[in-house]
Amino acid sequence: AELRAAAGYPAAEPADQPRHARARLMLAAPVAGAVLFLLGVAAREPAVVFVALVIGAIALPLVFRDGPGVPSVAALPEVRWFAGRPATGTTSRTVTDFVASLQPAWWVLRAIAAAVIVLEFFSGAEAPAVLLLGLLAVPASIWVGHRTRRDRRLLWVVVPLNALAALVVLWMLFEGVPGSREPSPASYTASAPGLWQDGDREIRDIRPVDAAGNPLTGVYLFDQDGLPIDTSGSGECSGTDPDLDDPAAANAAYPRGTWDYDPRTGRCRHTPPGPLVVAV
Known part of the structure; x- marks a missing residue:
């Protein structure tokens, strides 16, 4: 040369x-x-x-x-x-130095993001488990950060993982730490007994009518598997009155009426179905 x-x-x-x-x-x-x-x-x-x-x-x-x-x-x-x-101007150098000083904080966030990914993949992320595993992963994340400064080959593995961790951090900023929010009402009703519509409206009785809109009585309803449709599982006093837990009462013909709690007697009371007018 x-x-x-x-x-x-x-x-x-x-x-x-x-x-x-x-x-x-x-x-x-x-x-x-x-x-x-x-x-x-x-x-x-x-x-x-x-x-x-x-x-x-x-x-x-x-x-x-x-x-x-x-x-x-x-x-x-x-x-x-x-x-x-070279950095152009004092402002550019100040911004570059400020971003470089945030590296230790990013190493901590990266550990928490890694905990979210691991727990979500294996068992579902919950806030206490995420924080515990994230704290355990912080030393490893800091070690990788210092090691990358000496061995630039690790950048080919660390940079893609950093991008994935950044996406997880942005997701947590909008959605919060997994498991930290209260479940929606739909998640409660999904496992509640009885019959629900759209996850938020309880169906306590079914009033069948014919094609002309005339009420029908003595109607038994079954699902696609041949199992009876039961609307009495989630009434206000379900479980307090033996009659409500009787399979014969639960499988009675529609319309059944409704049950609610009577504060005067302390027992469940049955309200027969009232008149129904339907325009078909």
Whole structure:
């Protein structure tokens, strides 16, 4: 190189082209894999997600063979330009220094996001379990952060995982820590006895009518499996009156009327079905 410079010849760029091609492959493969991974997750296509992981893993053998400093990538002209570009103005330097000072806080958030991903995959994330596992993962996250500063090869694994953790953190900012919110009324009614419509309206009696709108009596209703439809399981006094727990009473013909609690007697009282007018 010194002889070429002394003779006035340009630098021998063509000899470095194969090395640059491998280095650009190291950069392009994980980026393409990450984009394809997000598209596969959005489209709910496991095959696309698998192909994305394969594409992203193509560069790993080249990266780890290149050495801790990844000199092939560092020698790329665009990387040298980006790394050597000075910060323009005091404001830019201040912002850069401020972002760099937030790294320890990000390491903590990354550990909590990893706990959410692991627990959601295996057993369902609950707030206490997320916080406990996140605190246990903080030392590992801090160690990875310091290790990445010395071994730049880890960036090819850490950066995609950081992007996934950032998505989880944004999700938690909008939705809260998993398991910390109260269940919706629909989740309560999903497991409640009796008959419910749309998860929020209890059906306490069924009033069948014919095609002309005339009320019918003595009607038995069954579901698609041949099981009787029971509307008396979630009345206000269910479980307090033996009659309500009687299978014969529960499987009585419709219309059944309704039961409610009588504060004067302390027992359940039955209200027969009233007159019904339906326009069909």
